[in-house]
Amino acid sequence: xxxxxxxxxxxxxxxxxxxxxxxxxxxxxxxxxxxDVGAHxxxxxxxxxxIILPGGFSYGDYLRAGAIARFSPxxxxxxxxxxRGCGLVLGICNGFQILTEAGLLPGALARNITRQFICQTxxxxxxxxxxxxTSALQTGEEIELPIAHDQGRYVxxxxxxxxLKRNRQVxxxxxxxxxxxxxxxxxxxxxPKRRVFGLMPHPERNTExxxxxxxxxxxxxxxxxx
Amino acid sequence: xxxxxxxxxxxxxxxxxxxxxxxxxxxxQELGLPEAHETSVGKLISFKLPGGSLEEVRERANWxxxxxxxxxxxxxxxxxxxxx
Numbered sequence: 001x002x003x004x005x006x007x008x009x010x011x012x013x014x015x016x017x018x019x020x021x022x023x024x025x026x027x028x029x030x031x032x033x034x035x036d037v038g039a040h041x042x043x044x045x046x047x048x049x050x051i052i053l054p055g056g057f058s059y060g061d062y063l064r065a066g067a068i069a070r071f072s073p074x075x076x077x078x079x080x081x082x083x084r085g086c087g088l089v090l091g092i093c094n095g096f097q098i099l100t101e102a103g104l105l106p107g108a109l110a111r112n113i114t115r116q117f118i119c120q121t122x123x124x125x126x127x128x129x130x131x132x133x134t135s136a137l138q139t140g141e142e143i144e145l146p147i148a149h150d151q152g153r154y155v156x157x158x159x160x161x162x163x164l165k166r167n168r169q170v171x172x173x174x175x176x177x178x179x180x181x182x183x184x185x186x187x188x189x190x191x192p193k194r195r196v197f198g199l200m201p202h203p204e205r206n207t208e209x210x211x212x213x214x215x216x217x218x219x220x221x222x223x224x225x226x
Numbered sequence: 227x228x229x230x231x232x233x234x235x236x237x238x239x240x241x242x243x244x245x246x247x248x249x250x251x252x253x254x255q256e257l258g259l260p261e262a263h264e265t266s267v268g269k270l271i272s273f274k275l276p277g278g279s280l281e282e283v284r285e286r287a288n289w290x291x292x293x294x295x296x297x298x299x300x301x302x303x304x305x306x307x308x309x310x
Contacts, residue, residue, distance in 0.1 A: 063269075064297055071294075101297065108299035115245045155242065155300055181243065 001224060003029040003050040006037070006074045013055035013092065013204065020204045021052070024217060025224050038073030045074075045081040050088050050223055053095025055148070055202060065109060065151045066097035075102055082195060088132055088223065089196045093149055096188075096198030105191060105198045106164065107156035112149070113181025119148040121212065123175040124187055124201060128168045131194045136222040142175050143215040145201035147187075152200045154182035154189075167192045172199065229276040232287045233306040236296045237268035271295055274310070283307055 003021050007014045014031060021029040027050075036043050045051060058069035069075055075098060078089060082104070091099040099105040112118055121144055129139040137143065156164065161183060164170055172188035180200075188199035203216030238244045244266050251265035275283050284307050296303040 063295070067294065067297065100299075108297050110242065110300050111245055113243060113245055115249055157299065 001027050001049045002047060003027050003052060004032045004043075004045065004048040005029060005052045005054055006032055006034055007054075008034045008056070008058040008069050008072055008074070010058040010060055011054050011056035011094070013094075013202065016202075016204045017052050017054045017092065020207045020217070020220065021050075024207050025220060027224060032074065034069075034072045034074035036074075038077035041073055041077075045077055046085045046087075048087055050090065051078065051081065053089070053091040053098055054204075055093035055095060058094055058098065061094075061151070064097075064101065065094060066099075066101040069094075069098045070102040078102065078104060087195075090133065090223070091196075091198045092202055092204065093147075093152075093200055096200055097151060099196060099198045104196050105189060106160045106169075107154055107189070109149075109151045109200070110153045110155045111151050112153055112179075114179070117148075117150045118152070118179050119146070120179070121146045121206075122177075122179055122187075122201065124172045125175040127170045127173055130168070131171060131190055131197070131222075133190065133197045133222050134171050134219065135225060136218055143172075143219065144206065144213055145203055145216055145219075146205045146212070147179065147201050149180070149200055152180040152182070154186040154200070156183060156186075164189060171197070172201065229274055229310050230278075230280070230283045231308045231310055232273055232275060232283065233308070234271045234287065234291050234295050234303055235268055235306070236271065236291075236301050236303045238266050239298075239300055239302050242300055268301075280307060280309065 021027045097109045126137045174185040178185040190197045203219045206212035206216035247266040254262045291303045
């Protein structure tokens, strides 16, 4: 297995993701500058089994979080990557926002209902463990992961919500308090084919006992087993 | 100078909770307009385009509004095009 972490201007969780994949999970991983990928870049994405879009504030969150990043060469190359290969894409926080802006995941991430940047550890319920990302967990169990965002309120049109439920695309929901006002307390989803994943919580920030209970590692381990 | 000034007004989609608008509304009410309601906060993006017909400029501006400036899940936009 081989993974890549896409680095955009303003990414700031790229090294965390790189560290967890390469050092904690032992997966050969490259950090890729977004312009070195795609039609005019020299690095083909197809050599990777997993592409991570890390957290941060790509392009300063200007216009909307992820709105400008979606036109970056690396993000434009994802459609081709998904059409031609069989690899997986995981967007964490800003990465999730980019995936919705790019239309690779349904819905959008709006401003938190609380008008605050929220930075705290939350409890999450695993809604569907039958996907590559969540395969190391059990449906119905609760895990702990940190969140850190200003635009994390998941919003989707009513018919989109029905479709998410019908296809069992909701992976994680906030257990107990819904910190940002997300519809149906949704914290993470996937596409119908279970190849594109978006999470507002940061699993890479809870992979070692020094930083938490290690639930983030339990989650990410699923990707390695795939 | 010829050409056009395009102004794109992006607003939250009606019915979508707008926490920034609510906070501002409370301040407006406390400052003496207690009857103020339905306050919403959007963005104004303006740019200039050279030449072409008004129709063509509107069409191109509308395209960029749909493609980039507004996310239809949470926003709507309107256009103003002014000949320079």
